[in-house]
């Protein structure tokens with residue numbers, strides 16, 4: 001087996017104490033998506049959006065990587081072939097667990113200038129009036145991909161999916177595209193597919209194998225099996 005592509009979602013960070021989106025009392029039960037995760041919401045009330053991501057950044061800082069994050073970093077180091085990790089998450093727990101990660105939905109660690117497109121490392125707290133370090137305009141926004149915006153690095157991700165031998169989805173509900181469609185690309189490439197989740201996702205029927213349970217149990221066991229192969 002030469003290449004594994006792994007997609008993770010909020011479920012892999014749940015046991016680190018970070019809220020998921022669609023579980024009971026999840027983030028979308030507490031905040032309206034259109035207010036805090038769309039360009040229109042940002043234009044209407046940039047302070048509300050900055051405060052939402054300041055809260056998530058503070059929670060992410062307080063959280064620690066769990067056994068699932070570190071198991072995937074271990075797999076990247078020990079596996080003879082290539083392990084491409086793509087996350088929908090915007091926290092940095094994969095990196096802090098030692099993994100190389102592609103953030104298709106952006107990252108809390110980054111700020112973006114809505115005026116000139118400049119990117120820089122985000123401070124813990126950001127405000128709408130923060131001047132862009134490049135063009136000095138007060139157009140700072142979180143470097144997060146909102147609904148209606150194009151996720152990052154898609155060409156690269158599809159190229160990886162086109163040539164992988166195994167695709168795994170971990171801790172994602174399969175509710176949001178394009179990520180939810182990755183399993184179909186993997187199937188079209190003839191790859192084996194596995195879903196590791198607490199409960200069946202909306203796309204569970206596209207996976208050849210499924211393992212249910214908390215990620216801190218299912219992921220280390222799966223990585224151990226792969227490393228033995």
Ligand code: APR
Pocket residue numbers: 008009010011012014015020021022023026088089105170171172173174175176196197198199200201213214215216
């Ligand atoms: N271990 C494994 N899976 C878990 C755990 C756990 N401890 N806890 C929850 N899960 C699973 C849930 O069963 C659910 O299927 O994680 C999934 C979380 O689903 P969502 O909350 O929808 O999160 P996610 O799939 O990452 O959302 C995708 O939606 O709102 C957008 O941009 C946002 O990136 C996000 C995208």
